[in-house]
Amino acid sequence: MSISPKAALLEEYALVGRALSAPARLMLLEQIAQGERGVEALADKTGLTIANASQHLQQLRRAGLVTSRRDGKSVIYRLSDAKTLVLMDLLRVVAERNLAQVERILRGLSEGADAPEPVSRDDLAARLSEGTVTILDVRPADEFALGHIPGARNVSLGELERIAVTLDAGTEIIAYCRGPYCIYAHQAVAALRRHGLNARRLEGGLPEWREDGRPVLADAQ
Amino acid sequence: MSISPKAALLEEYALVGRALSAPARLMLLEQIAQGERGVEALADKTGLTIANASQHLQQLRRAGLVTSRRDGKSVIYRLSDAKTLVLMDLLRVVAERNLAQVERILRGLSEGADAPEPVSRDDLAARLSEGTVTILDVRPADEFALGHIPGARNVSLGELERIAVTLDAGTEIIAYCRGPYCIYAHQAVAALRRHGLNARRLEGGLPEWREDGRPVLADAQ
DNA sequence: ACATCATTCAAGTTATTTATTGAATGTTAG
């Protein structure tokens, strides 16, 4: 303990903050939150080189945000626990609350259409059992396969325009995607509303839904 | 919006993480959590130069963690809201849970004496009304003056040895300091226990106590 | 044992961040 313990402690706490300070690592966290994955899959999804992704993942692990295990030839990364999700969401909440820039970006996604308040997960759960709602999962098919809300229909943003005309204008549509940092649901809701449909966004994404202990359907591996 | 909105958003969220990635800024946050203060006072307390502190404070402000207002010649900084405290504490929790290094540093503070579990704020509040407990505030006098738990006695670590012999071995002693990152209370409890006293640490510090909506006594300014 | 595959390590380059210094800004008091 050559330096003061106080400074040493702050250094360790700052390590956690530093892990959250690079967009590349937030992207990785978002992906890992969809379900555990190996380095190559994560690198693919995020557009990072494998070596680069590996290094970022090690930083996340050192900070205690993710853990890894070896599965045959692959190393599988997953979130350590729910605290990582809470941290990720707090980052978003603080940013959205205080950074005018974020407001502008999110408003830009709606392109004129007014974005309605998101639906809470409690509300959706209640409505799910009544069957009075259409749920759209706007994530890529492979993430949908790893787990999705029961009854949700997987639609890519590209297909959305084509599918919009087939949807019932009377039934409310609720769209969700990856979670705090994902903008697919924002874009889907805006597109649907331009078609005159009654669409809203789910608060949070699949990781938060799962974390609530609600049912998640996964395709057999 | 020259780059993708997704990347722009992540950049903004990462800004919040980056603000939490430097020990100097965590120190500043800890100080600001004691009560609002001007740049010079914060620089003094943290040992930073004024210009340096000013720049760090602006980063914290850009990230939305603190806000500032002008009061005469001074610029006063304060925490934006309770979310900042939650973020700070989550950093500590994640670090303590996963970083063996933190464990070692904290254990080193106790120097052999086994550290008991901290007392919850609920427990302390209950015991306060019964008057069956001695509360020690081990922060510097000026921070004590800005606000402290009613009935607490302000004692510096230096005075502690001298005062230990005057304390009743039968009454439980509860020590607190600045909050998540402060180690004074750890050290005080260790010292008192070496004197055979029944001492424990309060969970969290003054900022958390205040945030709970509990009474705080401040000396007249 | 050998070849193969996924991941990590190591070294070098580029880009960011930090701390310091001195000047500039904005506010109050005389």
Place this chain on the structure above:
DNA sequence: CTAACATTCAATAAATAACTTGAATGATGT
């Protein structure tokens, strides 16, 4: 208006972090 003061800005040097490339490690299957 001017002087005094607190803070911020600007420019620099030093320290850190990010990304790339190619080699090394570790596990699996033949």
